[in-house]
Amino acid sequence: MCRLLVLLFAANAMAHDIITTNLTFTRDISRIFDRRCLTCHGSTAEIPLSKYEQARPWAVAIKEQVLSRAMPPWGAVKGFGNLKPDHALTQEEIMIIAAWVIGGAPQGNPDWLPKQAHGKPAMPPPTIKNALTAANQTTLTEPLQVAGIRPLADAVIDSARITARLPNGAVQPLIWLYHYDPKWNRDFLFREPVLLPRGAVLESTAPVRFVLETRK
Numbered sequence: 391m392c393r394l395l396v397l398l399f400a401a402n403a404m405a406h407d408i409i410t411t412n413l414t415f416t417r418d419i420s421r422i423f424d425r426r427c428l429t430c431h432g433s434t435a436e437i438p439l440s441k442y443e444q445a446r447p448w449a450v451a452i453k454e455q456v457l458s459r460a461m462p463p464w465g466a467v468k469g470f471g472n473l474k475p476d477h478a479l480t481q482e483e484i485m486i487i488a489a490w491v492i493g494g495a496p497q498g499n500p501d502w503l504p505k506q507a508h509g510k511p512a513m514p515p516p517t518i519k520n521a522l523t524a525a526n527q528t529t530l531t532e533p534l535q536v537a538g539i540r541p542l543a544d545a546v547i548d549s550a551r552i553t554a555r556l557p558n559g560a561v562q563p564l565i566w567l568y569h570y571d572p573k574w575n576r577d578f579l580f581r582e583p584v585l586l587p588r589g590a591v592l593e594s595t596a597p598v599r600f601v602l603e604t605r606k
């Protein structure tokens with residue numbers, strides 16, 4: 391009897407969620423998710439977010455994850471190496487998601503959903519050629535123009551700082567992988583290609599394998 395009352399009360403509270411925002415899932419949120427989340431939260435994922443009915447129960451968690459910048463996950467330390475922060479939500483996207491949740495997370499008109507198929511990233515990935523698979527200490531036998539790094543791992547990489555020691559003694563930071571999950575299968579791209587001269591020594595503070603990518 392008591393449990394039934396609680397259930398009734400919960401159902402009632404849901405039905406009477408007060409909507410205080412003009413932002414909607416179909417018009418605003420689905421477009422951000424398309425670009426930023428569905429590569430990992432597509433329809434076959436453990437936590438799918440492509441439909442309103444799937445995303446709605448996660449609304450509060452979604453707000454927390456984006457405000458704390460835990461999602462989308464990156465797996466590297468910011469400011470180490472000159473990497474493009476292309477994974478991150480813009481401040482505006484974060485505010486839109488948070489305001490939508492705080493405003494009652496309404497669905498909106500289903501006709502407003504993006505026409506484009508869910509889960510396709512808006513931008514095609516860059517063409518990259520695998521240039522070199524380096525372990526924890528590798529000396530380059532020829533100069534290399536590096537566009538990005540792709541970690542190769544079987545398990546989560548706790549922490550690995552990858553640098554290049556140049557022939558003139560300078561140390562060039564490349565990337566600091568941190569709690570990187572190989573499931574994410576991420577390419578970390580540099581803002582500008584990094585030119586590594588012949589004789590540069592790639593070093594890592596932990597034994598990780600990774601591929602240095604050059605553009606075709």
Ligand code: HEC
Binds near residue numbers: 430452
């Ligand atoms: C690179 C892959 C990836 C991307 C992109 C991504 N996520 Fe996730 N997300 C995960 C994984 C994996 C988990 C499962 C928890 C874990 O292992 O960290 C997760 C878990 C979550 C959770 C559940 C957290 C909890 O409370 O347990 C939410 C909510 C979430 N993601 C929201 C988002 C949103 C919103 C976006 C886009 C802005 C996003 N994620 C983008 C991989 C991703």
